[in-house]
Amino acid sequence: MDFTAADVKRLREATGAGFADCRSALAEADSFEDAVKALERKGQAHAEKVQSKGRETKQGYIAAYVHHNGSLGVLLELNCTTDFVARNEEFRALARELALQVAGTNPRYVSFEEIPAEVIEAERQVLLADPEVQSKPEAIRERIVKGRLEKHFAAQVLLEQPWVKDETIRVGDMIKDLIRKTGENIVVRRFARFQVGED
Secondary structure: OOOOOHHHHHHHHHHHHOOOHHHHHHHHHHHHHHHHHHHHHHHHHHHHHHHOEEEEEEEEEEEEEEOOOOOEEEEEEEEEOOOOHOOOOOHHHHHHHHHHHHHHHOOOEOOHHOOOOHHHHHHHHHHHHHHHHHHHHHHHHHHHHHOOOOHHHHEEEEHOOOEEOOOEEHHHHHHHHHHHOOOOOOOOEEEEEEOOOOO
């Protein structure tokens, strides 16, 4: 595709990718939209690679949200690898957005890995006993149960929830987007939600 410097600039603004990556994506793509998709795929792969390296995340920021009437509050710890990123305003803004997400949706877990095995097994047994599942051939029951388990717990897992401000975006994808931009591993370490009158 033929492109101009203005196209490269526009692509950088749309994706946050570097100049060289934008130039090569435009050169290889058939259209601007294809270049955006190619950079998103590349960024997603990079974010997953950074996460899989398991680099230590000892720096970070604790965000607080208190509802206007003082009846609801959230503390959330978002961690990263360096204090440079921890001081970054975009990182801190993400932490505040995540605290607001916790306030609005009341998740119980950060990720699927945090759900206790006995909780998953108890729900699995309930689903297996469901007459609708029992009416299906035995060969596909486990797949049905697995899909229903994921759907059931997705609402309780912060990283799997749709973002309250734009339901087309998953919370985990927001974090991966910032990982792609910063080149650092970013994790939600923990959160606590307090509501007046709740145990």
